[in-house]
Amino acid sequence: MIYFTKEHEWAFIEGNVAKIGITDHAQHSLGDVVYLELPEPGKKLEKDKIFGVVESVKAVSDLFSPVSGSVLETNQQLVQNPEWVNQDAMGKAWMIQVEMGNKAELGSLMTQEQYEHYLKQEVK
Amino acid sequence: MIGRTNFDFAENLSFEHGSPGRSGVDLPAVSMPDAAVRDLLGEHARLESDALVLPECSEPEINRHYTRLSRWNFSIDTNTYPLGSCTMKYNPRINEWAGRLPGFANLHPYLPESRLQGALELMWDLQNYLAEIGGFEAVSLQPAAGAHGEFTGVMMIQAALKARGETRTKMIVPHSAHGTNPATAAFFGYEIVNVESGPDGLIDMAEFKSKLDNQCAGIMITNPNTLGLFEKNISEICKLVHEYGGFVYGDGANLNALMGMARPGDFGIDVMHFNLHKTFTTPHGGGGPGCGAVGVSKALEPFLPIPVVAKGKGYYFDTHRPQSIGRVRSFYGNFGMMVRAFTYIRELGGEGLKQASERAVLNANYVKARLKKYYHLPYKTDCLHEVVFTHKNTLDIAKGLIDRGMHPPTIYFPLIVSGALMIEPTETESKEELDNLCEAFIEVAQEDPEKLKGAPIHTALGRLNEAQAARNPILVYQHV
Secondary structure (H helix, E strand, O other): OEEEOOOOEEEEEEOOEEEEEEOHHHHHHHOOEEEEEOOOOOOEEOOOOEEEEEEEOOOEEEEEOOOOEEEEEEOHHHHHOOOHHHHOOOOOOOOEEEEEOOHHHHHHOEOHHHHHHHHHHHOO | OOOOOOOOOOOOOHHHOOOOOOOOOOOOOOOOOOOOHHHHHHHHOOOOOOOOOOOOOOHHHHHHHHHHHHOOOOOOOOOOOOEOOOOOOOOOHHHHHHHOOHHHHOOOOOOOHHHOHHHHHHHHHHHHHHHHHHOOOEEEOOOOOHHHHHHHHHHHHHHHHHHOOOOOOEEEEEOOOOOHHHHHHHHOOOEEEEEOEOOOOOEOHHHHHHHOOOOEEEEEEEOOOOOOOOOOOHHHHHHHHHHOOOEEEEEHHHHHHOOOOOOHHHHOOOEEEOOOOOOOOOOOOOOOOOOOOEEEOOOOHHHOOOOEEEEOOOEEEEOOOOOOOOOOOOOOOOHHHHHHHHHHHHHHHHHHHHHHHHHHHHHHHHHHHHHOOOOEOOOOOOOOOOEEEEOOOHHHHHHHHHHOOOOOOEEOOOOOOOOEEEEOOOOOOOHHHHHHHHHHHHHHHHOOHHHHOOOOOOOOOOOOOHHHHHHOOOOOOOOO
């Protein structure tokens, strides 16, 4: 199951683990991504709080965590190859995997259908 | 103005010119014996060889090198430079005359106060002029630039809270503030509380009120904001922040819209930096050091950095200020910039400064009126000194303007709108120059978008691969 935030992050849920990245729409509006700052494994995250930074040729943007929990793994290969975000935002450009603290939080995120509707509304 | 290829030759680095052993000057013989560095320092010598790697050129060679390089410059002295939020106004030549007067230029900062009276009088007067323009109790001229002024201001806010026995954890920074504002607050450990803009481009008051509490050290606010719009609720915002015991930091970078018409101190702002290198025509953007003087209200006056220039029998540096945050800059700041800003203020006078702001606003609105048919205007509210448009091909538009002899506007900022083009013409552009600027904008808007992807073509170097440069920067000179 995949969920989305208003800040254009996605969270792919398998069991109690959320794999997190930014959406294709997000990479498109950011432009060429040149640098990523991601948390170390073990770091505690809070829902809707900043977990990292993405820098493109246009701007530096904060990354907001869709869920609370603890970082299991960081995609180190992505840090070395930030262009993956532009090439495959929803696939190999996953950023972190998080052991969720409270699965009930998913209820406040958007489903794929809701997110697509949100994009249409936001991008007039 | 149409770009055409001029004598823009590729230029080697200075140490690729000349020849080993060549020198532009004959130095007198030294009385000390000639010794190799290695013999003197033994194992402590860190140079691999005794030869210093320095350019070895004759005077004409090195003079031509730098003069040729200078022709690559794109500057306010050569072209229109409507870089939004940066206030790239013309730097009057009389400022340079004043700044280079030997009595100012050759002053040594260690001279006793008795020998510095003229310089101190100028600083004292400038402090008072800025206090009058901004509506503040007192002014420090020390901070070296705008962000340094913010640093000084937030440090004073923190000190004032500490003096009350309080430690607060948050700082409100609206989305329409300058990017340095949240950075400054974060530097002091504050959690940044964002407030969105409403449909009119102004701070959303309901959201602001819902986020304000007694853990907020205050708010950092830019007025007019980064959309060039006047925050008309500013007095109420200040009043509310004060009711919660917080302080209001005003980012004075956009003061060029307000001089002589409204005073930030009168709104209730407690501390604000002035960018002498923007509003008061001292050089910036690589042209010189800045000066980010800060003005403060009565409540923050005791915390000003030391020394403050004071007047007794004569002028002196007041260092007996027990609540001061201390020094924020070596010596007394960038004095040369103070001379230039003082000159500008004295040249224009009160009426002249007001007229400068009026014309800055008029020029921005003229550009807005001429371009709104060609570019999307996200906020219809009347703008002050700068106007923000959006476009779907912002980067290409910016590059196309270069071929038409114009410095591009600020792009992709503010982040509130997507694809922003932020234009600040300033008051020093004539109607003819503004028309040239507008026509260049119109021409690129009507240009074939595919063709524009190749721009610029008239510059020494064409479109650079910015992503590649940022991803794989080559930071060390590569000898070819």
